[in-house]
C-alpha cells in the first residue's frame with residue numbers, strides 16, 4: 001500500500017500536468033471561426049498584402065498584427081498598418097466582411113495602406129465594441145459611410161487622408177454626433193468645403209482631447225467663444241485651411257492645450273497677451289499666416305514650450321525681451337518676418353536648442369561665437385538674409401555639431417569661418433552672398449565629407465581654381481556661381497583625366513551644378529557625361545569654348561535645365577538632345593552656335609524656356625516647333641540668321657509669353673491670328689521663372705538683364721526682319737502684352753486702332769516700316785506706355801493728344817514721318833492738315849470745281865493777304881493765330897465741298 005501510495009503522488013501529478021497542458025493547449029489557440037475570417041480577408045486582398053510568414057501558423061493569436069484577449073482568445077486588435085505592397089491598382093482588392101466574425105474587436109488599424117478604388121467598407125460600422133479606428137493614409141475612395149454612426153464606443157478616430165483627395169465626396173458629418181465617447185478625432189484631408197460650422201457637434205466639445213482638421217478646405221471658423229466649449233482639449237490642429245479671418249479668441253482660453261497648430265490657415269490679426277494663459281503648451285505653430293504686430297511679452301509664461309514656429313508672417317519688434325526666458329525651447333523658427341533689433345546673447349541660455357532659424361528678417365548687429373557658445377545641441381542654424389554681421393574668432397572651437405548651416409548674406413568674410421573645419425556631420429552648407437574673398441582653403445572639400453550633400457558658395461569673390469572633389473563626394477548640389485574662379489572644369493578632379501588612364505570619378509550623385517558667372521576657360525569636358533544624375537547644369541557667363549559634348553544628350557537623361565549662355569561655345573546642337581525628354585530650360589544665347597535646329601528637339605516636349613538668341617543659327621523655324629513644344633513660355637531666336645516664313649503652327653504655342661524672333665531674315669507676313677497666343681491674351685502682371693535663367697530682354701531701347709530668379713514680362717519682338725504686309729488687327733487681343741516691337745521691317749498699311757486695347761503696353765516700337773495713315777487716337781489711352789517709337793514711317797496727321805503720349809515728348813520718336821504734326825514734333829497741325837486734305841481732294845472729279853471756288857475765295861481775300869504780304873509785323877501776328885480762326889474757316893469750306901460731293 002505504501003508503495004502504491006508512494007506511486008499515487010507522481011501519477012496524480014502527471015495527470016494534473018497533462019490536463020493542465022491540454023487546457024493551456026486548447027485555450028492558447030485562437031477561435032477557429034475568427035481564424036477562418038482572417039484567412040478569408042487575406043484571400044480577398046488578392047495577394048496585395050505583404051508576405052507575413054507567421055500567418056501560416058495554426059494559432060492566429062501569434063500572427064503578425066493580430067492581438068487576442070488573454071483569456072477568451074477572441075481577436076481584440078487588428079493592426080495592419082503598412083501591410084499592402086504597392087499593387088498600383090492592377091489588382092482588385094476587396095476588404096472581406098468576413099472580418100465581422102471578430103465580434104470582440106475593439107482596435108482596428110488599416111493605416112498607411114494604399115487601397116485602390118476601394119470605398120471604406122460599410123461593415124466597419126458594425127464592430128459594436130470598436131474603441132480605436134485608424135484609416136489614415138489609406139486613400140479609399142468615396143465618402144465616410146453613414147454606418148459609422150453606430151460606433152458609439154469609439155474613443156479614437158483617425159481619418160487623416162483616409163480618402164483619396166482626387167476621388168472623395170464627403171457629405172455632412174452628422175454621423176459624428178452619435179460618437180459621444182470620442183476623445184481623439186482626426187479628419188485631416190477630408191475636403192469639407194461647404195461646412196460652415198466646422199466645429200462639429202457641440203456635444204463632443206467637452207470630451208474631446210484632440211481635434212485635428214488639417215487641410216480640410218475649411219473656410220469658416222467661429223470667432224465668438226459662445227459657440228465653443230472645449231474644456232479638455234490638449235491637441236488642436238486646424239492648420240492648412242482657408243479661414244481668412246482674425247485669430248479666433250477662444251483658443252487662448254483652452255488652458256489644457258499642449259499642442260496648438262494654426263499654421264497655413266490665412267489668419268490675420270495680432271497675437272494677444274492672452275496667449276500667456278496657455279501655460280501647458282509645448283508646441284505652438286502660427287506660421288505662414290498674415291499675423292502682424294509684436295510678439296507679446298506674455299509668451300514668456302509658456303515655460304514648457306519646446307517648439308515655436310512663427311515664420312512667414314509680418315511680425316515685428318525685437319527678440320530681446322522674451323526669447324531667453326523660454327528655456328525649454330528646442331526649435332525656434334521665426335524666419336520670413338520683419339523682426340528687428342539685435343540677436344540677444346541670452347539666446348545662449350536655451351541650452352536644449354537644436355534648431356534656430358531667423359532668416360529673412362531685419363535683424364541687425366553682430367552675431368559671434370558668444371551667442372552660440374553654450375548651445376551644445378544645436379544642429380540647425382539659419383541666420384540668412386538679415387542685416388547681421390556674423391563673424392567668428394578664427395580659433396573658436398564650437399560645442400555643437402551642425403547639420404544644416406545657412407549663413408547667406410551675413411557679411412562673412414574675407415575668410416571662410418575656420419570653425420567649420422571641425423564640423424563632421426554637416427549636410428547642407430550655404431555661405432552664399434557673403435564677402436568671402438580668399439582662395440578656397442583645401443580643407444573645405446573635406447568638411448563633413450561623408451555627409452555633405454549641398455554646398456552653396458555663390459555670390460562671393462572667391463578666387464583661384466575650382467575646388468577639387470574626390471570621387472567619394474556625396475555632393476548632390478554644388479553652387480559656386482558668381483565668384484572669380486579661374487581655370488578649367490577639369491580642376492574639379494585632382495588628375496588631368498584627359499591625359500591619364502586613371503579611372504574617372506562618376507560623381508553620380510550630383511543633381512545640381514552651377515558654375516555660372518566665373519572666369520572659367522577651356523572646354524566642357526567629356527566627363528560631364530558621367531554625371532548621369534544631373535538635372536540642373538549652369539555654366540553660363542564664363543569663357544568656355546568648344547562644342548557641346550555629343551554624349552551629353554545620351555547620358556544626362558534627367559537634365560531639366562541646361563544653361564550655357566554667354567560663353568564662346570560653337571558647333572551645332574547635338575542631335576542627341578532628343579533624348580533629353582525632361583528638358584524644360586535650354587539656354588544657349590550669346591555663343592557662336594550655328595546650324596539648323598535639330599528635328600530631334602521635337603522630343604523635348606517639356607521645354608518651356610528656349611533661348612537661342614545671339615548665335616549664328618540658320619534655316620527655317622520648323623513647323624513642328626509649334627506642334628511639339630506646346631509648353632513653351634519663353635522662345636527666343638533673336639540675332640541669328642534664321643530665314644523663311646514664320647510658320648502658322650507657331651500660333652499653337654498657347655503658353656507663350658515671350659517671343660523674340662528679332663534680327664533674323666524672316667520674310668512673309670506676321671501670323672494673322674495672333675490672339676491664339678492665349679497666354680499673351682490674358683492679363684497677368686508678370687510671371688516667375690523658377691530658377692536661375694540668364695536672360696537679356698531688349699526693351700525701351702536698352703537691355704534689361706534678368707540674371708537670376710526673376711519676374712519676366714510678356715513681350716513680342718519681330719523687329720529687324722523682312723516682314724511685309726499689314727499688322728493684323730488681331731494684335732489687339734494680346735491684352736497681356738507689355739512690350740511690342742515690330743520695328744525695322746517692311747510692314748505697311750495702317751497702325752491698327754486695336755493696339756489701344758493692349759492697356760498694359762509699356763513699350764511700343766513700330767519704327768522703320770512703311771506704315772501709313774494716322775496714329776490711332778486709341779494709343780493715347782495706353783496709360784502704362786513709357787516708350788514709343790514710330791519714327792521713319794509714312795504716318796501723317798496729328799499726333800493724338802493723350803495723357804501718356806504727350807509726356808513721351810522726345811520728337812525723335814516720330815521723326816522721319818514728314819507729314820506728322822502736333823506736339824511734340826510741331827506746335828500745330830494746320831498747314832499739314834490742309835495739305836493733306838487738299839491732296840485728298842485731288843482724287844475727286846470735282847477738283848476743278850473746288851479749285852474754282854477756292855480761287856474765288858482767294859480772290860476774295862486777296863486784298864487781305866496782299867496787306868499781309870507787305871506788312872511784316874501783321875504777317876507774323878497772323879501766322880501766330882493761324883491755329884485758331886484760319887483753320888476754322890478753311891475747314892468749314894472743305895466741309896462744304898465734301899457735302900456737295902456727297903450729294904452727287
Ligand SMILES: *[C@@H]1O[C@H](CO)[C@@H](O)[C@H](O)[C@H]1NC(C)=O
Pocket residue numbers: 044046090091092093094
Ligand atoms: C481579385 O478578386 C476578385 C474577386 O474579389 C476577382 O474577381 C479577381 O479576378 C481577382 N484577381 C485580380 C487580379 O484582381
Ligand SMILES: *[C@@H]1O[C@H](CO)[C@@H](O)[C@H](O)[C@H]1NC(C)=O
Pocket residue numbers: 125146147149150
Ligand atoms: C447601424 O446603422 C444603420 C444605418 O445608419 C442603421 O440602419 C442600423 O439600425 C444601425 N444598427 C445599429 C445596431 O444601431
Ligand SMILES: *[C@@H]1O[C@H](CO)[C@@H](O)[C@H](O)[C@H]1NC(C)=O
Pocket residue numbers: 206207229231
Ligand atoms: C461647457 O461644458 C461644461 C462641461 O463640459 C459645462 O459645465 C458648461 O456649462 C459648458 N458651457 C457652455 C457655455 O456650454
Ligand SMILES: *[C@@H]1O[C@H](CO)[C@@H](O)[C@H](O)[C@H]1NC(C)=O
Pocket residue numbers: 225252253274277
Ligand atoms: C477667456 O479668457 C478671458 C481672459 O483671458 C476672459 O476674460 C474670458 O471671460 C474668457 N472666456 C471664456 C468663455 O472663458
Ligand SMILES: *[C@@H]1O[C@H](CO)[C@@H](O)[C@H](O)[C@H]1NC(C)=O
Pocket residue numbers: 327328329351352
Ligand atoms: C532639456 O531637455 C532635457 C531632456 O532632454 C530635460 O530633462 C531638461 O529639463 C531640458 N532643459 C530645459 C531647460 O528645459
Ligand SMILES: *[C@@H]1O[C@H](CO)[C@@H](O)[C@H](O)[C@H]1NC(C)=O
Pocket residue numbers: 345346347348349370371373374
Ligand atoms: C554659457 O555658459 C557659461 C557657464 O555656464 C556662462 O558663464 C555664460 O554666461 C553662458 N553664456 C551665455 C551666452 O549664456
Ligand SMILES: *[C@@H]1O[C@H](CO)[C@@H](O)[C@H](O)[C@H]1NC(C)=O
Pocket residue numbers: 503504505506526527528529530
Ligand atoms: C565615366 O566613368 C567610367 C567609370 O568611372 C569611366 O570608365 C569612363 O571613362 C568615364 N567616361 C567619361 C566620358 O568620363
Ligand SMILES: *[C@@H]1O[C@H](CO)[C@@H](O)[C@H](O)[C@H]1NC(C)=O
Pocket residue numbers: 575576577578579581599600603
Ligand atoms: C525620342 O524619344 C524616344 C523615346 O521616347 C526615342 O526612342 C527616340 O530615339 C528619340 N528621338 C530622337 C530623335 O532622339
